[in-house]
Amino acid sequence: MPSSNIVPPARFSAQARLRALQSDIMELILDRELEPGDALPTENELCIALGVGRNTLRESLKVLQALGVIEIRHGFGMFVAPSNFEALADGLIFRARLSLRHHGLEALQLVDVRQALESGLIGSSMDLITAEQLAGIEESVVRMEELAAAGESFVDADSDFHSRLFEPLNNELLLNLLGVFWKVYRRIHTETGAGAEDLAAVAALHRNVYTAVAAGDKARAAQELTRHFDGIRRRISDAVAE
Amino acid sequence: MPSSNIVPPARFSAQARLRALQSDIMELILDRELEPGDALPTENELCIALGVGRNTLRESLKVLQALGVIEIRHGFGMFVAPSNFEALADGLIFRARLSLRHHGLEALQLVDVRQALESGLIGSSMDLITAEQLAGIEESVVRMEELAAAGESFVDADSDFHSRLFEPLNNELLLNLLGVFWKVYRRIHTETGAGAEDLAAVAALHRNVYTAVAAGDKARAAQELTRHFDGIRRRISDAVAE
């Protein structure tokens, strides 16, 4: 029985305590009205303020960093971070790879979600698109076609194309989510070999999407996107079957 | 210049090393073909296998736990976890609360994404829905109406309604994402007070959605959902303005 021990403070499960600690740190940020870019107290100050050891604190800190809540700069300090979904991507990539060992279920679900997002929002994006942004999209298509003609893979240009497509919406969360899906897809892509794809055909599909967007034909744009996703789904199914 | 030092192992940035360590752990799981529920090696074994100290390892382990990749049970061991999006929710809740201090931009973006998902996928879900599932949806609506009549808030029933709506798709990723959005929304809801909402009107909106779904009218279902989201958007704007 700790007589003078001040801190046997309501022992919950370890897991709950860690989560509480993370919440405390986030509350502290909100309470002090820190903005993205502002510095947090040093590790030692936080240890004292929150009444935990440095290691325990650091474990929570690392989690918050992975969640994109804070940014840790070695040797300088910790700061409230701008958006960052890297960690989510890693988690999803892991799940997707795990599922590819079986039936690729999670990978296919991911394509479904991405399709709903892209097909569902392409219309709104087309309402807001500027001539300049449209030109940027075509540029991506051209780059894909060039790479396809040269027989080189063009994952970057492909990713670029889809980013630009939804840039007009000015929705960072959406772009982040799509970015995550892209990262997962890219991983699956290299994982499954996928060398046998028809580059020219893929480039042509994107050209079709561009044409529909440029013409302002929302229904056709959504439809062309859907065809694109059907191709992706087929490739995943093939990879799992093999 | 470390002469006899065996391990000056290609110093990258600290952040990169931590990420690499996480990847290594995930690779190890995939290499050993561990399934969800299987036990990982103990901390000490991993320390040796990966050549890092226990503290460093634990920081990565905690991150993986937060990402829902592994599950840590105090005093027993570590296991490959089933799906878990809790961490993502916490991160998003933080972002949303942070943004509410300004213009509520991220909160509104989140509603946009959710709307795209729900409006975009309601059609596919209606293709697959069974009579039983339909009855479950109506049950949720009835519960909401009862609670509205009693003047009580019905966040749970509301959340239930939306879950059931997309249950037929059998897409865990989607349900998880929507669950995350719900959690964030619920937090915002309590955060902004939001006591002044018209319970009966909200219940009626859901009744309209149910009616359209039961009638098999996809366009109307999507439209009713959109109206629902417009209401949410308005409430967020009001909360920020005040």
Add this chain to the structure above:
DNA sequence: CGGTAGCGGATGTCCCATGTCCCCTGAGCG
């Protein structure tokens, strides 16, 4: 034969020492 106390192993928390990195400052130079 059943319940329980003890044991072994694993994780949780913490401290300390040392290494590493980054920004800031000030002296030196053009």
Add this chain to the structure above:
DNA sequence: CGCTCAGGGGACATGGGACATCCGCTACCG
């Protein structure tokens, strides 16, 4: 007078050890 770069100091990174806590299993005792 302004620019550049080396050094200082502060802060984070890493590793190891000690002790506390928790869980499941087993062997002892009633």
